[in-house]
Amino acid sequence: xxxxxxxxxxxxxxxxxxxxxxxxxxxxxxxxxxxxxxxxxxxxxxxxxxxxxxxxxxxxxxxxxxxxxxxxxxxxxxxxxxxxxxxxxxxxxxxxxxxxxxxxxxxxxxxxxxxxxxxxxxxxxxxxxxxxxxxxxxxxxxxxxxxxxxxxxxxxxxxxxxxxxxxxxxxxxxxxxxxxxxxxxxxxxxxxxxxxxxxxxxxxxxxxxxxxxxxxxxxxxxxxxxxxxxxxxxxxxxxxxxxxxxxxxxxxxxxxxxxxxxxxxxxxxxxxxxxxxxxxxxxxxxxxxxxxxxxxxxxxxxxxxxxxxxxxxxxxxxxxxxxxxxxxxxxxxxxxxxxxxxxxxxxxxxxxxxxxxxxxxxxxxxxxxxxxxxxxxxxxxxxxxxxxxxxxxxxxxxxxxxxx
Amino acid sequence: xxxxxxxxxxxxxxxxxxxxxxxxxxxxxxxxxxxxxxxxxxxxxxxxxxxxxxxxxxxxxxxxxxxxxxxxxxxxxxxxxxxxxxxxxxxxxxxxxxxxxxxxxxxxxxxxxxxxxxxxxxxxxxxxxxxxxxxxxxxxxxxxxxxxxxxxxxxxxxxxxxxxxxxxxxxxxxxxxxxxxxxxxxxxxxxxxxxxxxxxxxxxxxxxxxxxxxxxxxxxxxxxxxxxxxxxxxxxxxxxxxxxxxxxxxxxxxxxxxxxxxxxxxxxxxxxxxxxxxxxxxxxxxxxxxxxxxxxxxxxxxxxxxxxxxxxxxxxxxxxxxxxxxxxxxxxxxxxxxxxxxxxxxxxxxxxxxxxxxxxxxxxxxxxxxxxxxxxxxxxxxxxxxxxxxxxxxxxxxxxxxxx
Numbered sequence: 001x002x003x004x005x006x007x008x009x010x011x012x013x014x015x016x017x018x019x020x021x022x023x024x025x026x027x028x029x030x031x032x033x034x035x036x037x038x039x040x041x042x043x044x045x046x047x048x049x050x051x052x053x054x055x056x057x058x059x060x061x062x063x064x065x066x067x068x069x070x071x072x073x074x075x076x077x078x079x080x081x082x083x084x085x086x087x088x089x090x091x092x093x094x095x096x097x098x099x100x101x102x103x104x105x106x107x108x109x110x111x112x113x114x115x116x117x118x119x120x121x122x123x124x125x126x127x128x129x130x131x132x133x134x135x136x137x138x139x140x141x142x143x144x145x146x147x148x149x150x151x152x153x154x155x156x157x158x159x160x161x162x163x164x165x166x167x168x169x170x171x172x173x174x175x176x177x178x179x180x181x182x183x184x185x186x187x188x189x190x191x192x193x194x195x196x197x198x199x200x201x202x203x204x205x206x207x208x209x210x211x212x213x214x215x216x217x218x219x220x221x222x223x224x225x226x227x228x229x230x231x232x233x234x235x236x237x238x239x240x241x242x243x244x245x246x247x248x249x250x251x252x253x254x255x256x257x258x259x260x261x262x263x264x265x266x267x268x269x270x271x272x273x274x275x276x277x278x279x280x281x282x283x284x285x286x287x288x289x290x291x292x293x294x295x296x297x298x299x300x301x302x303x304x305x306x307x308x309x310x311x312x313x314x315x316x317x318x319x320x321x322x323x324x325x326x327x328x329x330x331x332x333x334x335x336x337x338x339x340x341x342x343x344x345x346x347x348x349x350x351x352x353x354x355x356x357x358x359x360x361x362x363x364x365x366x367x368x369x370x371x372x373x374x375x376x377x378x379x380x381x382x383x384x385x386x387x388x389x390x391x392x393x394x395x396x397x398x399x400x401x402x403x404x
Numbered sequence: 405x406x407x408x409x410x411x412x413x414x415x416x417x418x419x420x421x422x423x424x425x426x427x428x429x430x431x432x433x434x435x436x437x438x439x440x441x442x443x444x445x446x447x448x449x450x451x452x453x454x455x456x457x458x459x460x461x462x463x464x465x466x467x468x469x470x471x472x473x474x475x476x477x478x479x480x481x482x483x484x485x486x487x488x489x490x491x492x493x494x495x496x497x498x499x500x501x502x503x504x505x506x507x508x509x510x511x512x513x514x515x516x517x518x519x520x521x522x523x524x525x526x527x528x529x530x531x532x533x534x535x536x537x538x539x540x541x542x543x544x545x546x547x548x549x550x551x552x553x554x555x556x557x558x559x560x561x562x563x564x565x566x567x568x569x570x571x572x573x574x575x576x577x578x579x580x581x582x583x584x585x586x587x588x589x590x591x592x593x594x595x596x597x598x599x600x601x602x603x604x605x606x607x608x609x610x611x612x613x614x615x616x617x618x619x620x621x622x623x624x625x626x627x628x629x630x631x632x633x634x635x636x637x638x639x640x641x642x643x644x645x646x647x648x649x650x651x652x653x654x655x656x657x658x659x660x661x662x663x664x665x666x667x668x669x670x671x672x673x674x675x676x677x678x679x680x681x682x683x684x685x686x687x688x689x690x691x692x693x694x695x696x697x698x699x700x701x702x703x704x705x706x707x708x709x710x711x712x713x714x715x716x717x718x719x720x721x722x723x724x725x726x727x728x729x730x731x732x733x734x735x736x737x738x739x740x741x742x743x744x745x746x747x748x749x750x751x752x753x754x755x756x757x758x759x760x761x762x763x764x765x766x767x768x769x770x771x772x773x774x775x776x777x778x779x780x781x782x783x784x785x786x787x788x789x790x791x792x793x794x795x796x797x798x799x800x801x802x803x804x805x806x807x808x
Contacts, residue, residue, distance in 0.1 A: 003526040003675070010678040018479065018681075048471040057468055064461055064660065067452040071660030075422060107511050107662070107684040114683045122407040123527075136682045143682060256468065256475030258511070258688035271407070274414040277422075278540045278547060279518045280511040284662035284688050 001145070009142055015135070016043035016364045016380075029346050030354055032401055038384075039360035040391035045335060045382030047253040050305065053293045056254055063289025071285040076273040077105025077261075081291050088295035089263060092221075093244065094234035101266040104273055105291065107283045109218050109247035109260035112272075114140060115279070116214045116243045116262055119271035120180050121146040128173035128181040130165065132338070132370035134188045134216060141182070149173040152372075155190045155329060156340070161228065162195040163187055170202065174209035181206055184216040185232070186223075189338040189369045189378040191331025193223070196230040203235040212241035212268065219334030221302065222251040224310050227332040233264060241265040248294045250335065250382070251305065257287040309335055312385050319392045323399055335382040338366070340375050343404035348374055351402055359394040405549070413546050419539065419772070433750050434758055436805055442788075443764035444795035449739060449786030451657040454709065457697045460658055467693025475689040480677040481509025481665075485695050492699035493667060496625075497648065498638035505670040508677055509695065511687045513622050513651035513664035516676075518544060519683070520618045520647045520666055523675035524584045525550040532577035532585040534569065536742070536774035538592045538620060545586070553577040556776070559594045559733060560744070565632065566599040567591055574606065578613035585610055588620040589636070590627075593742040593773045593782040595735025597627070600634040607639040616645035616672065623738030625706065626655040628714050631736040637668060645669040652698045654739065654786070655709065661691040713739055716785050716792055723796045727803055739786035742770070744779050747808035752778055755806055763798040 013021070040046075063070045070078070079100065086099030097103060106112040113136060121127055123145040129137050131150045141148050151169040158164035163185070170181065181202070185194045194202070206213045215232050223229055233242045247260030260283075262272060276282065313330075316337055320328040325342030344351055348365065355361045366376030381388055417425070444450075467474045474482070483504065490503030501507060510516040517540060525531055527549040533541050535554045545552050555573040562568035567589070574585065585606070589598045598606070610617045619636050627633055637646045651664030664687075666676060680686065717734075720741055724732040729746030748755055752769065759765045770780030785792055 001526055003524060003529070006526055007523070007675045007678055010675075010682070015479075015681055021478065044476050046472055047475050051471075057465070060468075061461070061465075064464075067455075068450055071451050072448050074425065075419075107688070110682065111684045119411070120407060122405055122410055125407070139682045143679070256689040258684065258686070258691075271411045271414075274411055275547070277419055278414070278514065278543045280515045280662065280684060282662070284511070284660065284691055286660040287662075287688055287691070 010139055015368070027353070027357060029350050030358060032358070035359045035394040035397060037360060037390050037394050038387045040383055040387050041362040042379035042381065042383065042391070043362050043364050045250060045253065045380050046384060047255060049384040050253050050308070050382050052253045053248070053297055054301065056290050056293050059292050060257065060286055060290050063286045070289055073282055073285050073288060075277045075282050076103070076269070077283060078288050081105065081288055085261060085291055085294065086263070089246070092295060093231040095231065097263050098266065102269055103261060103263040104269050104276065105283045105288055106260045106262060106276065107280050108249055108258045109216065109245050110136065111280065111283070112245040112247065112260040112262040113216060115272040115275050116245065116268065117141065117182065118144060118275055119268050120212045120214065125180065126173070126176060126178040128170060128178040130183045130187070132189055132366070132373045134184050135368040137182050149176060149178050153187065153190070155187070155192045156327060160330065160332065161193070163192045163198055165194065165198055167198065167201050171205050174205055174211055178211060180212045180214065182214045184218065186219045186333035188219070188334065189336045190329065191334050191336045191338065192329065193227050193229055193332045196228070199230040199232050200235055200237065203232050203239060204237045207237050207239040211239060212243070213239055214243045214245065216245045218245065218247060218250055220246065222306060222309060222335065223333045224306065224313070224331070229333070241268060243268050248291070252294065254290060257284070257290045259283055259287055259291055308385070309382060312381050312383065312388055313337070315385070315389050316379070316381055316392050319389065319396060323396050326399070335380050337379045337381055338376050341377065341399060344399070344402045345404050346402050351398070352377060354398060354402065355395060359391070359398055361391045361395050414543055431757070431761060433754050434762060436762070439763045439798040439801060441764060441794050441798050442791045444787055444791050445766040446783035446785065446787065446795070447766050447768050449654060449657065449784050450788060451659060453788040454657050454712065454786050456657045456660070457652070457701055458705065460694050460697050463696050464661065464690055464694050467690045474693055477686055477689050477692060479681045479686050480507070480673070481687060482692050485509065485692055489665060489695055489698065490667070493650070496699060497635040499635065501667050502670060506673055507665060507667040508673050508680065509687045509692055510664040510666060510680065511684050512653055512662040513620065513649050514540065515684065515687070516649045516651065516664040516666040517620060519676035519679050520649065520672065521545065521586065522548060522679055523672050524616050524618065529584065530577070530580060530582040532574060532582040534587045534591070536593055536770070536777045538588050539772035541586050553580060553582050557591065557594070559591070559596045560731060564734065564736065567596045567602055569598065569602055571602065571605050575609050578609055578615055582615060584616045584618065586618045588622065590623045590737035592623070592738065593740045594733065595738050595740045595742065596733065597631050597633055597736045600632070603634040603636050604639055604641065607636050607643060608641045611641050611643040615643060616647070617643055618647045618649065620649045622649065622651060622654055624650065626710055626713060626739065627737045628710065628717070628735070633737070645672060647672050652695070656698065658694060661688070661694045663687055663691055663695060712789070713786060716787065716789050717741070719789070719793050720783070720785055720796050723793065723800060727800050730803070739784050741783045741785055742780050745781065745803060748803070748806045749808050750806050755802070756781060758802060758806065759799060763795070763802055765795045765799050
């Protein structure tokens with residue numbers, strides 16, 4: 001494979017946040033005038049509307065004051081910070097975490113995902129992934145020349161409290177030789193949480209077939225009323241190799257510091273560190289200090305944050321459901337909405353462009369998450385509440401303008 | 405290739421800064437008492453002794469205050485910062501830099517190196533690298549399953565002002581099919597600068613054979629009196645694909661922010677950004693703001709920093725040259741010393757361990773940089789001046805203790 005062909009499928013044109021690199025050409029399909037209103041970029045959360053954890057900047061400053069010891073940590077991150085986090089993550093996930101040998105601090109959860117896939121997937125290895133799921137999962141498997149075995153998640157067909165994963169399909173993937181199962185829970189983009197039964201069955205299947213499980217739990221703290229979350233790593237039947245990935249970049253709005261952690265299998269974590277040594281050396285040393293605020297927020301702060309997001313979620317859901325022919329399942333966690341749009345006179349990809357150019361509303365096309373989700377769009381609703389409502393009102397107006 | 409075999413050669417046990425993960429076992433070879441003195445870790449610079457650029461923390465703080473726009477930049481970094489840097493780097497290197505399409509901001513220069521190699525080396529591609537050179541170069545080529553064609557640098561045999569690269573060897577590598585040439589200038593670990601003639605010939609050869617050149621210029625600002633530096637990218641005969649890598653983590657002591665840049669070939673940079681999207685998304689957004697201080701330091705600050713390092717260099721050189729049988733070439737740039745030690749009664753690898761356990765002196769074994777440099781050690785002398793002198797005195801005492 002040439003380097004050109006290796007990169008040809010690694011497109012970022014529609015990746016969240018990259019819209020700025022898109023040109024203005026090919027807009028002959030646009031109808032009508034622009035809709036006025038405050039620009040909302042639903043491709044990622046608005047950390048101005050939902051500010052970073054209180055005290056995070058002060059802890060960063062203290063890290064800078066520490067100097068060299070904070071700037072140059074082990075590649076896997078500062079030991080003191082790892083041990084502090086290990087205790088809190090053990091508490092949160094319900095199973096022991098080994099801060100010394102079973103954890104690595106990375107530049108963002110993206111960094112953790114990259115290292116975890118790179119450390120478990122060799123060329124030609126079969127990897128089960130979910131559709132829809134986080135868009136980078138597919139790209140990571142492709143980059144390392146693994147073979148993807150997609151498993152469908154029928155989240156539209158099942159009731160609340162379950163994701164709708166095709167468990168028979170997952171078993172078929174394992175039987176076909178999948179050595180790794182990579183998925184996000186809560187699911188990005190659909191916002192659904194896997195039920196205890198689903199997680200138990202995933203764990204048992206992975207153990208039975210000797211597969212490694214990489215579970216991206218980025219949004220597992222942002223659970224709405226009545227949602228119940230099961231940590232795969234704490235299941236009795238959990239497979240030997242589980243790597244859990246989390247980070248404070250979303251719920252806690254600490255994205256600007258680029259921090260993530262992976263914890264679990266010491267063998268996989270050791271490989272991840274070897275690789276981090278040539279990928280980026282370490283997460284920014286000073287930034288690592290900010291992890292001291294994580295799972296250590298002021299009393300009531302997380303409950304407030306969740307309540308604010310739940311209120312935005314409910315208003316946007318009502319708006320989407322008032323659009324004739326639009327389906328939107330209620331997210332049980334996280335800050336993503338993944339509505340399906342009704343039939344339009346233009347391709348959905350062009351509608352996404354129309355939204356940006358005519359309504360100053362940026363969303364991510366569903367095809368980034370699944371080839372079967374072309375009629376969906378993803379919105380990160382961690383936004384200013386009023387601005388988000390007005391933006392979805394403009395979106396609804398454009399749906400009517402382009403309705404088939 | 406299994407994932408285990410892929411990682412088997414990616415050792416970090418002797419990588420700089422990882423000594424903390426080494427055990428205490430296998431120390432029966434140690435002779436005599438420990439030498440007392442302040443611990444010096446020559447595996448990296450001491451940013452407490454040589455502090456970060458004045459104003460860097462304030463610029464970072466201003467970045468945090470900007471909020472979301474600074475936290476979420478394009479994957480290749482904030483456009484305003486890229487354009488500001490492009491002008492300064494064009495000025496510094498003597499050739500135009502395209503901030504919009506020909507530059508990417510990365511998590512450290514390590515991040516830039518990783519992306520540059522990943523974006524130019526496909527499996528089975530031949531890559532010319534220098535021996536000795538930065539230890540990650542070899543590991544990167546191995547990780548991407550390229551084939552290494554080593555070219556020797558006879559820096560011990562040539563006079564000041566040239567690196568001693570075997571240019572006929574380089575041409576032979578290109579003739580044998582090397583598609584990429586990857587090297588550092590100033591050379592890490594030897595501290596030598598390539599002459600204008602050497603750079604001109606490298607550029608001409610790469611152009612003639614259609615090869616891509618990746619040049620790591622991390623230390624190109626820290627030039628000692630009388631050293632003269634040639635930027636490959638500014639040569640008349642430069643090949644089409646040149647990627648230059650720099651960053652403020654060394655001379656400017658900004659390592660704790662993890663910042664690097666790569667600039668040059670728009671085609672390669674575009675691939676690097678596609679990959680960064682799945683490796684780490686972007687350099688930490690807030691950290692990127694710190695680049696505004698780069699090539700923008702207070703008047704006289706860089707000259708002072710260079711003078712301080714030159715004074716340390718000269719004292720340590722004198723100490724090494726007073727050790728019978730020790731060879732140390734004068735570094736013309738950067739903060740690395742790479743002395744060759746005389747014959748010892750114990751393997752050099754054990755001597756490095758003895759230094760750490762008996763003298764609290766940490767150095768990096770020469771084998772990290774070349775299989776032919778087993779009798780060398782690398783010291784980053786960006787340290788507290790007095791502590792560094794005392795540490796090398798202890799090192800000299802241990803050489804006598806273990807002398808063959």
